[in-house]
Amino acid sequence: MTDSHQTITIDGSAGEGGGQVLRTALSMSLVTGRPFVIENIRANRRQPGLKRQHLTSVRAAAEVGRAEVEGAELGSRRLAFTPGEVEPSEYHFRVGSAGSATLVLQTVLPPLIGAEGPSRLTLEGGTHNPWAPPLDFLEKAFLPILARMGPQVTVTLGQHGFYPAGGGSFEVEVRPQRPLKPIELSERGRVVRRQVTALVSRLPVAIAEREVKTAGRKLGWGADCQAARQVDSAGPGNVVMIEIESEQVTEVFTGFGQKGVPAGRVAAGAARQARRYLDARVPVGEHLADQLLIPLALAGGGSFRTMRPTQHTRTNVEVICRFVGVAVGIEQVGFDAWEVRVVR
Numbered sequence: 001m002t003d004s005h006q007t008i009t010i011d012g013s014a015g016e017g018g019g020q021v022l023r024t025a026l027s028m029s030l031v032t033g034r035p036f037v038i039e040n041i042r043a044n045r046r047q048p049g050l051k052r053q054h055l056t057s058v059r060a061a062a063e064v065g066r067a068e069v070e071g072a073e074l075g076s077r078r079l080a081f082t083p084g085e086v087e088p089s090e091y092h093f094r095v096g097s098a099g100s101a102t103l104v105l106q107t108v109l110p111p112l113i114g115a116e117g118p119s120r121l122t123l124e125g126g127t128h129n130p131w132a133p134p135l136d137f138l139e140k141a142f143l144p145i146l147a148r149m150g151p152q153v154t155v156t157l158g159q160h161g162f163y164p165a166g167g168g169s170f171e172v173e174v175r176p177q178r179p180l181k182p183i184e185l186s187e188r189g190r191v192v193r194r195q196v197t198a199l200v201s202r203l204p205v206a207i208a209e210r211e212v213k214t215a216g217r218k219l220g221w222g223a224d225c226q227a228a229r230q231v232d233s234a235g236p237g238n239v240v241m242i243e244i245e246s247e248q249v250t251e252v253f254t255g256f257g258q259k260g261v262p263a264g265r266v267a268a269g270a271a272r273q274a275r276r277y278l279d280a281r282v283p284v285g286e287h288l289a290d291q292l293l294i295p296l297a298l299a300g301g302g303s304f305r306t307m308r309p310t311q312h313t314r315t316n317v318e319v320i321c322r323f324v325g326v327a328v329g330i331e332q333v334g335f336d337a338w339e340v341r342v343v344r
Helices: 019-032 052-064 101-112 135-148 205-219 263-280 286-299 311-323
Strands: 008-011 036-039 068-070 078-082 090-094 119-125 152-159 168-175 191-201 226-230 237-246 250-256 301-306 327-334 337-343
Touching: 008 019, 008 311, 019 036, 019 052, 019 078, 019 101, 019 286, 019 311, 052 068, 052 078, 052 090, 052 101, 090 101, 101 119, 101 135, 101 168, 101 286, 135 152, 135 237, 135 250, 135 286, 191 205, 205 226, 205 237, 205 263, 237 263, 250 263, 286 301, 286 311, 286 337, 311 327
Parallel strands: 008 036, 090 119, 191 226
Antiparallel strands: 036 078, 068 078, 119 168, 152 168, 191 237, 237 250, 301 337, 327 337
């Protein structure tokens, strides 16, 4: 049994040492009611300390959980967070840059799916940038699995927000359920649909067309599953997304256009991710593995099979286990297949 009054001290430089350590600690603190202090925030990054998107996550968590916070300033390397009661309500969070609004959602969603009532959120900032899950990934890969555990969460895109301009927006409806139901994801089943989509904003659509053709060729998929589209956003941007829908799970793999990087290279990188996933014959990709850890910990059990867990995943496990009384086992079960099991 954990002591809800004992303050947890976290070294933000340990393991992966990035912003996910902070976001996971904020989520788990709100869910468990346990205060924490984090030091050496993002110490392993070129620009350590809180950046704007991290600060937005801190302020969002504080608002949702009526928390007391010390050190919530740009560049701060130490933060003390004492949560209050989680309040279901209507919220509006603005990152104010191209920083990821989806990571802000990732921070506040775990407490809201277990709240006493529904919530509605409006988030503004980046919706598609290279350092965070794009909104399409959350909508198609993560939220359907979360729905099988009980909570119903829907997202509606307002406008795309690409790095570096940002300016995107989306709305989220949260209908909570307690307790969460454990889930087992050991097989992905037959692939029932596959799709390559490339989006461009304020760039020639020919870039997107080259990307879908390259990705389709690398994967051996026909033109019937390719789509290139022009979308509106505050600045230029480009993303290619490869969607693989199986009987048990949908996965989404992405590549982001960058100045000076040929479109073919962007698409080939996304295709390599998708090919590795298909060859591993597991249901859960490495980014979805990160997303599923907190819900399974809150459910008190469950498992999934994935590819070799990243340091990002292992660090996430360590932070989660500081707050709740679960154990997380990670065992290799194939050449590039690993089982992650959560037990109380």
